[in-house]
Amino acid sequence: MVWGRVDRMGAREVVRKAVWRHLTAILNVCGPDVDAERVLRERLKRRLAEQGATHITDPVGWLMSRGLPRRSVCLESRCDDGRRMDTRADCQACVLQILDGRALRARAAKLASAALGGDGVMAKAAGEKELCALWRREAEATAARHAETIRMREAAAAATAEHRAEVQARHAAWEAQPCADCGQPESAGLCGSCRDRREVPTFQREAIDVAVATWGLGSNEQAQLCAERVEADVRRTVEQAVKELRDTGTSQAAALDLAERLATQSHLHAVRQAALNCLATGGKAQEEAERVFAAEMRCRHYHDSWEAAQKAAGEASEKARWRTAHHLLDQQLREVRAIRARAVDTETEPDPYQVQADRVRAAMNWSPPSRRLSAPGTHHAAGKAVELTEARA
Numbered sequence: 001m002v003w004g005r006v007d008r009m010g011a012r013e014v015v016r017k018a019v020w021r022h023l024t025a026i027l028n029v030c031g032p033d034v035d036a037e038r039v040l041r042e043r044l045k046r047r048l049a050e051q052g053a054t055h056i057t058d059p060v061g062w063l064m065s066r067g068l069p070r071r072s073v074c075l076e077s078r079c080d081d082g083r084r085m086d087t088r089a090d091c092q093a094c095v096l097q098i099l100d101g102r103a104l105r106a107r108a109a110k111l112a113s114a115a116l117g118g119d120g121v122m123a124k125a126a127g128e129k130e131l132c133a134l135w136r137r138e139a140e141a142t143a144a145r146h147a148e149t150i151r152m153r154e155a156a157a158a159a160t161a162e163h164r165a166e167v168q169a170r171h172a173a174w175e176a177q178p179c180a181d182c183g184q185p186e187s188a189g190l191c192g193s194c195r196d197r198r199e200v201p202t203f204q205r206e207a208i209d210v211a212v213a214t215w216g217l218g219s220n221e222q223a224q225l226c227a228e229r230v231e232a233d234v235r236r237t238v239e240q241a242v243k244e245l246r247d248t249g250t251s252q253a254a255a256l257d258l259a260e261r262l263a264t265q266s267h268l269h270a271v272r273q274a275a276l277n278c279l280a281t282g283g284k285a286q287e288e289a290e291r292v293f294a295a296e297m298r299c300r301h302y303h304d305s306w307e308a309a310q311k312a313a314g315e316a317s318e319k320a321r322w323r324t325a326h327h328l329l330d331q332q333l334r335e336v337r338a339i340r341a342r343a344v345d346t347e348t349e350p351d352p353y354q355v356q357a358d359r360v361r362a363a364m365n366w367s368p369p370s371r372r373l374s375a376p377g378t379h380h381a382a383g384k385a386v387e388l389t390e391a392r393a
Contacts, residue, residue: 011059011060014060014064015063018063018068019040019068022040022068022070023036023040025070026040029078029085030085039080039085043067043080044068046081047066072091072094073094074091074093074097075093076091076092078091079094082094105131174189175188177189179191180194181194181197192258193257193258196254196257196258196261197257197261199261200260203264203265203267203268204230204264207230207264207268208226208227208230208231209333209337210275211226212336213275213332213335214274214278214279214332215275215278217335217336230271233267234264237266237267238259238260240263241259241263242260242263245259272329275329276325276329279324279325279328280324282328284328285324285328286321288320288323289320289321289324292316292317293314293316293317296309296317297309300313
């Protein structure tokens, strides 16, 4: 096989490609910090020393089969002739294999000596026989461990395939669901147009929250004014985007819904960026930037020059400025949403006096005057209701 390749491309080219291949393999297993040429050179020196006085009649074949390939009896990919290629130290995996072999040989000698009466006289044949039996048992145990490992891997692969099939089945069932809003089949529960229509109010509320958190926390009137202004701006932006799309001749509902969502989302981004710019130029962000700049300038001895220190301090202060702006915006957004949540809870909380009056009316089977006619005994029933209310109070 080697001579066939030599005939086609020449001995020098064959050897050059083989050397390059082995150098690449050394770099792949040992890393770029290892001198691969040194490792290959030492390997060739060991192979030549092992060759001794025996003449090499086929240099190319000797290099391809014996001189260049790595030799190792262990599973360590960085081992070559029992030594690590990267550290030049002894391979610990080979050492462990040697120690295991020595321990097994000593155990066989002990068992054979005990079988002969423990007098210290051991025949060579008995020791070799016991050693072969121990090696056979070790090989059987190793084969059993390998079979168990293969079985566990196959079980894990089967479980993975089953889980993947379940996930694919759930995904297929999810994709087959119709749209919850318009009923379009195979829409994964919500089609694109309905999703766009749902996201438009969400983006609008978020833009209003950002504006109120930045410019409307002073009073209720100011917050209401900010909300109305942002709502009008969003409506105007959406109408302009839809008008431009209609002017191009597009009248599909899906395209119009997408245009509304993109316009609302773009306006939200613009409002958020304006809010961050406002907060970044505010007093708190300015104080934080100055504090960071001063702290960085106190460490100016770490830089090569005064200009380099000022540049690093300016960059750090700008990062601190914008980080403070983001923190302030998030904090004020949480405050706005907490105020809204408290207002909703207050509106939905029932009046205890109204609840007590409803209970009394239910107990007396009484309805409001606007929904009943006067009947005999009405004043008497009202008097009883008043007495019952006073008693419960």
